[in-house]
Amino acid sequence: MQKTGKITVRGVVQGVGFRPFVYAQAYALGIAGTVKNLGSEVEIFARGEQFETFLVAVSRGPPLSRIDSVEVTTAQQEIPEGFFILPSGTGSLTGMIPPDIAICGECITDIFHNGGRYNNYWATSCVNCGPRYSIINEIPYDRERTSMTEFPPCPVCAQEYGDPGCRRHHAQTIACSTCGPEIQLSDSLGNKVEGLDPIREAAELLDAGRILAMRGVGGFHLACIEESADELKRRLGRIEQPFAIMVRPDYIDRLATISRREKRSLESPVHPIVVLKKRDPTAHASISNLHTIGCMLPYTGLHHLLFSHLKHSLLIMTSANMPGYPMITDIDQAMAKLNRDADFFLTHNRKIVNRCDDSVIRDEYIIRLSRGFAPKRTAIDLGKHCILGVGPELNANATLYRNGFTVTSPHVGNVRNPATLEYLKETVRNLKRLLGAKFDVIAHDLHPQFLSTRFAREIASDHGLELIPVQHHRAHIAATTTEPCIGIAIDGVGYGDDGTVWGSEIFSGQVPDLKRVAHLEPVAMPGGDLATRFPERMLYGIMPDKKILSLLDQRGWSDIELGVLEKQVVRGFNVIQTTSTGRVLDAAAALLGICRERTYDGEPAMKLESAAIGGRAETWDLNFSTLNGCEYLSSRSLMETAFIHQLAAHDGDMRMIRDIAASFQFNLARGIAHLALHAAEREGIQKIALSGGVAYNHAIRETIHKEITDHSCECIINRDYPLGDGCVSFGQCVYAGKLLGTRD
Ligand SMILES: [Zn+2]
Ligand SMILES: [Zn+2]
Numbered sequence: 001m002q003k004t005g006k007i008t009v010r011g012v013v014q015g016v017g018f019r020p021f022v023y024a025q026a027y028a029l030g031i032a033g034t035v036k037n038l039g040s041e042v043e044i045f046a047r048g049e050q051f052e053t054f055l056v057a058v059s060r061g062p063p064l065s066r067i068d069s070v071e072v073t074t075a076q077q078e079i080p081e082g083f084f085i086l087p088s089g090t091g092s093l094t095g096m097i098p099p100d101i102a103i104c105g106e107c108i109t110d111i112f113h114n115g116g117r118y119n120n121y122w123a124t125s126c127v128n129c130g131p132r133y134s135i136i137n138e139i140p141y142d143r144e145r146t147s148m149t150e151f152p153p154c155p156v157c158a159q160e161y162g163d164p165g166c167r168r169h170h171a172q173t174i175a176c177s178t179c180g181p182e183i184q185l186s187d188s189l190g191n192k193v194e195g196l197d198p199i200r201e202a203a204e205l206l207d208a209g210r211i212l213a214m215r216g217v218g219g220f221h222l223a224c225i226e227e228s229a230d231e232l233k234r235r236l237g238r239i240e241q242p243f244a245i246m247v248r249p250d251y252i253d254r255l256a257t258i259s260r261r262e263k264r265s266l267e268s269p270v271h272p273i274v275v276l277k278k279r280d281p282t283a284h285a286s287i288s289n290l291h292t293i294g295c296m297l298p299y300t301g302l303h304h305l306l307f308s309h310l311k312h313s314l315l316i317m318t319s320a321n322m323p324g325y326p327m328i329t330d331i332d333q334a335m336a337k338l339n340r341d342a343d344f345f346l347t348h349n350r351k352i353v354n355r356c357d358d359s360v361i362r363d364e365y366i367i368r369l370s371r372g373f374a375p376k377r378t379a380i381d382l383g384k385h386c387i388l389g390v391g392p393e394l395n396a397n398a399t400l401y402r403n404g405f406t407v408t409s410p411h412v413g414n415v416r417n418p419a420t421l422e423y424l425k426e427t428v429r430n431l432k433r434l435l436g437a438k439f440d441v442i443a444h445d446l447h448p449q450f451l452s453t454r455f456a457r458e459i460a461s462d463h464g465l466e467l468i469p470v471q472h473h474r475a476h477i478a479a480t481t482t483e484p485c486i487g488i489a490i491d492g493v494g495y496g497d498d499g500t501v502w503g504s505e506i507f508s509g510q511v512p513d514l515k516r517v518a519h520l521e522p523v524a525m526p527g528g529d530l531a532t533r534f535p536e537r538m539l540y541g542i543m544p545d546k547k548i549l550s551l552l553d554q555r556g557w558s559d560i561e562l563g564v565l566e567k568q569v570v571r572g573f574n575v576i577q578t579t580s581t582g583r584v585l586d587a588a589a590a591l592l593g594i595c596r597e598r599t600y601d602g603e604p605a606m607k608l609e610s611a612a613i614g615g616r617a618e619t620w621d622l623n624f625s626t627l628n629g630c631e632y633l634s635s636r637s638l639m640e641t642a643f644i645h646q647l648a649a650h651d652g653d654m655r656m657i658r659d660i661a662a663s664f665q666f667n668l669a670r671g672i673a674h675l676a677l678h679a680a681e682r683e684g685i686q687k688i689a690l691s692g693g694v695a696y697n698h699a700i701r702e703t704i705h706k707e708i709t710d711h712s713c714e715c716i717i718n719r720d721y722p723l724g725d726g727c728v729s730f731g732q733c734v735y736a737g738k739l740l741g742t743r744d
Helices: 018-029 051-060 105-111 155-161 198-207 226-236 260-267 301-309 331-338 418-435 451-463 472-478 535-542 546-554 559-571 581-591 603-611 635-648 654-683 698-710 725-743
Strands: 003-012 032-037 041-048 066-073 083-085 183-187 212-215 220-224 244-247 273-278 292-296 314-319 344-348 360-362 365-368 376-379 387-389 399-402 405-408 441-445 466-470 485-495 501-510 513-520 523-526 575-578 624-627 630-633 687-691 714-716
Touching (some): 018 032, 018 041, 018 051, 051 066, 198 212, 212 331, 220 331, 260 273, 365 725, 399 418, 399 725, 405 725, 418 451, 441 451, 441 725, 466 725, 472 485, 472 501, 472 513, 472 687, 472 725, 485 581, 501 575, 501 581, 513 654, 523 535, 523 559, 523 581, 535 559, 535 635, 546 559, 581 635, 581 654, 603 654, 624 654, 630 654, 635 654, 654 687, 654 698, 687 698
Parallel strands (some): 244 292, 273 360, 441 466, 513 630, 687 714
Antiparallel strands (some): 003 041, 003 066, 032 041, 183 344, 212 220, 220 314, 244 314, 273 292, 360 365, 387 399, 399 405, 485 501, 501 513, 523 575
């Protein structure tokens, strides 16, 4: 018997080949009807004997789709003979923006197929792969609303687009060398380098050691071979910070040890940078002087073609912007800003509408939520308001909540300068436009001076919206779980309820009611931010002892400097109090002589982690006390133990330094876990949530996790959002939504 019905599918259903997928199913099952894209839902009218089988197939969707709901209602309209894909309409815009997808295996085969239509064409894509978010002006996702609209398809592409039997049936990005975007090689003055094949010539220049600026999917990269790494560092003035690399797939095993999960991440449709453990921790030091190395595989046709000509097996591939600043997307801007950093420019003429940096993950935890992951959509009920979360200051992004789900933007950067603030504003405008959303509540960081806070206040006063300040570490916990829990948030800095710098906060309760119950010992940051840049200051702040002054004296500090430092700490002059975990790790790195000046975010703590690799951790005494009703762990006593061990180590005895570094991390982590466990026992709570940038440290995270589970508690860590501040805008939305919920 024939059955008729209207099927509405909601979720990630655009830019993932949904309509051609439905068409193919209908064709195979003899279903008549239509399919139409309505922005964030797909509407299908269907009639046929195998209606139920068709419904099951449609509910499963194509591989890249994510389906939230499938609804079947009666079809009120005539259903035609045959099956048709109808032009898109605008539906409820309930929030689907497809992320960019790495080139698929079939398209790679097409590129290297001699005599094929796509042979050597750098921008080959299909319904299963290619740029999406980075080229979208508006949704529904159709070519005319993307930057591909400037490249009308040639008759052969148009024919493939219309052919239900073809993989590029309804592929919005379909293009070939006749009709599609073109690639060009030019020198640093913008003069075109004449030649038959710009990609082959670019590979030759790279092999010869030249530095290239390359326009990619979501912005510009700077690329060069390993031998040119030092030159690139010199030009960028970034001597210490590790670079990410792009590696030939068959070579990656030689550089790093890769677990099956890491391999799966590397090869996933996202193709993120995966921070891997080097085989030899001291190898490739000009790329990374840590024990880890950030690797990604080629993820566009351009990359694959480049590597096919390249003699080297890896390329340094770093975003062509200062860390924390927005990625450069525009050709003219790239020429103006990079002409001293890059010798040549490999560019294309497909406009980048939405900037998108490479995503970064480590141990399957997201460090940077960007290309391929973002815009990130999460189904969550936060009530009837439409909420914007503007994020904190560092590693910021924005999140918008509406109607049962949140959408988080790609990584924005450090909102400390006008350029990044402008990018945050642009990101908020994009989210608003793409989702058709009008927010009525803005959640922001508690810090009154953050540019993001000022931005939130500005929009709120312009439009009469409600503002909800959210304390930084509570946002971390809200991003992890909304169930009753003990929450551990360990990171560098966050503005506390009392105006001091927090960073090791342990809460008890349920969002939005999270009570601070424990933390690390409040210690002095002599000279404020200067103590972040020069961790030896922090060392004295934690352990204000003559022994530290004489250690610094041996290291070349002048009497005047030492006098000022001592006065600051003793008299509390120009000193901020902090409970930051990051600063304690920084101070340990300073004590062990591993890092005396911080030149990039997290450097001392990351170097401490590398120094601890292979070290033997021993158990030290932990000292707990109570202050204003909160339990705290003495950081000073940990530092004093480390100091005693360090005195016993002979100069340059790396084995002992390794052991002390490992022991320090182990005992700090153990202490933090015990603060949480004490609270869990007091409150009778079994769930312990963990978040914050310090949790990226493998040894610290695993120690906390083990202590918690060894004591029969559950440890919750969110793998869908960054552990660092990239989760804060999402957490702000969750917190604000729950707070508003308590008022209703
Ligand atoms: Zn493809
Ligand atoms: Zn074409």
